Amino acid sequence: MFSSTLSNISVHTYQQHTHSTGIVYKKTTGHYTVHAGGRVITCTMSNRLRKQLIYPLADPNSLRHVVREVEELDVIDPIAVGDEVHFVEAAEGSAMIVEVLPRRNRLARKSAVAMPTAHPFEQVIVANVDQVAPVFAAAAPPPKWNLLDRYLVSAASLDLPALIVITKFDLLKKASERDELLANVELYRQLGYPVVLTSTVNQEGLDDLQAALQNRVSVFVGKSGVGKSSLLNAIQPGLGLRVNQVSEVTGKGKHTTTHLEMFPLEGGGAIVDTPGMREFGLWDVESDELALFFPEMRPLVGTCKFGLNCRHIEEPGCAIRSAVNRGQVAPRRYESYRKLCEEG
Numbered sequence: 001m002f003s004s005t006l007s008n009i010s011v012h013t014y015q016q017h018t019h020s021t022g023i024v025y026k027k028t029t030g031h032y033t034v035h036a037g038g039r040v041i042t043c044t045m046s047n048r049l050r051k052q053l054i055y056p057l058a059d060p061n062s063l064r065h066v067v068r069e070v071e072e073l074d075v076i077d078p079i080a081v082g083d084e085v086h087f088v089e090a091a092e093g094s095a096m097i098v099e100v101l102p103r104r105n106r107l108a109r110k111s112a113v114a115m116p117t118a119h120p121f122e123q124v125i126v127a128n129v130d131q132v133a134p135v136f137a138a139a140a141p142p143p144k145w146n147l148l149d150r151y152l153v154s155a156a157s158l159d160l161p162a163l164i165v166i167t168k169f170d171l172l173k174k175a176s177e178r179d180e181l182l183a184n185v186e187l188y189r190q191l192g193y194p195v196v197l198t199s200t201v202n203q204e205g206l207d208d209l210q211a212a213l214q215n216r217v218s219v220f221v222g223k224s225g226v227g228k229s230s231l232l233n234a235i236q237p238g239l240g241l242r243v244n245q246v247s248e249v250t251g252k253g254k255h256t257t258t259h260l261e262m263f264p265l266e267g268g269g270a271i272v273d274t275p276g277m278r279e280f281g282l283w284d285v286e287s288d289e290l291a292l293f294f295p296e297m298r299p300l301v302g303t304c305k306f307g308l309n310c311r312h313i314e315e316p317g318c319a320i321r322s323a324v325n326r327g328q329v330a331p332r333r334y335e336s337y338r339k340l341c342e343e344g
Contacts, residue, residue, distance in 0.1 A: 002167070005074055006204070019087065019088060019098065019099070020035035020036055020037075020041075020084040020086070020087055020088070020089065021085070021086055021087075021101075021205075022035055022036030022037075022039075022041065022083065022084070022085060022087065023035050023036070023082070023083070023084055023085075023262075024079060024080065024081050024082060024083045024085055024097075024262075025040075025081065025262045026081065026260065026261040026262065027077070027081055027203045027260050027261075030044060030045075031043070031086075032044070032045065032079055032097060033261075034085060034087060034095070034097070035110050036087075041087065041089070041095050042095065043080075043085075043087050043095040043096055043097045044094075044095075044096050044097070045079055045096065045097050046096050046098045049078045049079065049097065049098070049099075049100065050078060057272055065283060073220070077123075077124070078100060079097060079100055080106065080124040080125065080127040080260075081096070081125075081126050081127070081260045081261065081262050081271065081272055082106075082126045082127040082128040082217065083100050083101070083103065083128065083260060084100075084128065085097045085099060085100050085101065085103040085209075086098055086099035086101065097115070099294045103127045103128055104128055105127070105128065105129065105149040105158060105159060105160060105176050105314075106124045106125075106126065106127040106128070106158065107124070107125045107126050107127075107129060107132055107154070107155070107158060107160060107219055107221075108122050108123060108124045108125060108154075108158065108283045108284075109122075109123050109154065109280050109281055109282070109283055110122070110127060110281030110282060110283045111123045111281075112201065120281070122193075122283050122284070123283075124333045125219065125260070125272075125274060126262075126272045126274070128217065129160065129218065129219050129272065130161070130216035130217045130218065131160065131161045131162065131163050131216055131217075131218050131219075132151065132154075132155040132160050132161070132162045132163070132218075132219050132221060133162070133163045133164075133165050133167065133213075133218050133219065133221070134152065134162065134164055134221050134337065135165045135166075135167060135218050135220050135222035135226050135227070135231065136164075136165070136166055136167070136186070136222060136226055137166070137167050137168045137171075137173055137225070137226040137227055138166050138167065138168045138169045138172050138197075139168055139171040139172055139177070140168060140171055140225075141154055141223070141225055141226070143166070143181075143184070144223075145184060145332060145336070146278075146332075146335070146336045146339060147223070147280070148164065148188075149294075149333060149336035149337075149340075150280055150282070150336070150340065151221055151280065152164075152193065152293075153282065153285070153290070153293040153294070153340065154280065154282055154283075154285075156293040156295075157282065157284070157285045157293050162193055162247060163193075163194050163195075163196065163218065164185075164188055164193050164194065164195040164198045165195075165196050165198060165209065165220075165231070166181070166185065166196070166198065167194065167198050167200070167226055167227035167228075167230070167231055168199065168200075168226075168227050169181075169197045169198060169199045169204055169205070170199040170201045170202050170204070172233070184193060185197065185329055187333075191295045191296055192295055194245060196208050196212060198231060198234075199235075200227065200230045200231060200234040203234070206234055206235065209231075209235065210235055210267065213235070213265060213266040213269055213271065214265070214267050214268055214269055215267075215269045216269045217269060217270045217271075217272070218269065218270070218271050218272070218297055219271075219272040219274065220232075220271060220272065220273050220274060221274050221280075222274075227297060228240075228273060229273070232271065232273060235271075236263075236265060236266055239263055239265075239271070241285070250311060256344065259268070260272065260274060261273065262274075262319045272327065277315060282340065282343070287311065287340075287341045288308070288311065290337065290340055290341060291312055291320060291337065294330070294333065296323075296329050296330075296333065297312075297320050297323075297337070299331060300319040300320050300323060301320075303319040304317055304318045304319045304320070305317025305318070311341065312337070312341075313338065313341065320334070321334075
């Protein structure tokens with residue numbers, strides 16, 4: 001618990017108090033680990049960050065700078081791993097985050113809702129990153145390409161580059177299995193996505209992956225059991241998180257991650273490993289703009305018979321559906337588009 005002296009600091013006192021600046025590397029329930037100038041500080045969050053202070057719109061010289069209104073923010077947690085923050089410290093060693101500095105980007109998803117009438121919020125997973133790395137296993141469990149498409153659309157909608165990482169490539173023993181996977185990989189490469197095939201057993205692709213991660217802040221996303229933690233350990237010994245053995249009954253891994261954390265890389269850069277997420281709802285993506293985030297569909301948007309009003313589902317004269325029929329757009333990718341449309 002923080003002292004009442006710190007937790008009850010007024011707005012005026014905050015403005016007078018010396019702020020320190022750091023980066024959030026880890027968050028657990030109610031606590032944040034901040035790296036600042038070689039120090040590691042555990043902080044709590046000021047309640048002011050859960051509210052938006054609204055000031056009067058006028059000439060700043062004509063009105064006192066006073067709060068006119070306070071609104072609750074539509075976010076689950078206003079602080080994300082990767083955020084640059086201002087914090088204040090008390091004499092007894094406690095610290096509190098009082099301001100989140102402007103983000104250059106963020107990876108976010110729509111929060112789950114407890115009931116159909118509930119209001120979803122934006123859940124910022126990580127801020128200020130250089131690339132999103134969806135991680136999928138070649139087998140055990142087999143890759144779900146529609147989930148990969150969801151990750152890629154989310155990244156594109158937030159102007160984030162993506163790096164596709166395939167693990168457990170050594171598990172594909174049959175030539176037919178390898179050929180099928182490589183055909184899917186080639187599809188994404190032709191669309192402009194870099195893909196790295198890896199195996200922690202025979203070390204395949206690890207050098208290429210390390211090169212792709214160097215001097216970049218990367219966020220790993222993917223379901224439990226795909227081998228993220230083993231991959232992290234192979235990239236840098238001791239980096240990976242502990243993962244329980246994959247259940248032979250369900251084929252689903254039990255991930256021990258209960259928090260988000262950013263791990264510095266010895267060669268430069270950092271990795272944010274996310275817990276296996278069962279749901280990944282797109283945030284702030286309207287169905288009428290969804291096709292813009294599929295690289296193969298983007299050039300066709302606006303060329304349909306009904307122009308920008310075409311949803312590319314059943315409308316006659318749809319350029320995208322015609323491209324699917326001609327083999328210019330992969331049917332599986334189009335099915336991913338349709339499923340995402342249905343959610344909108």
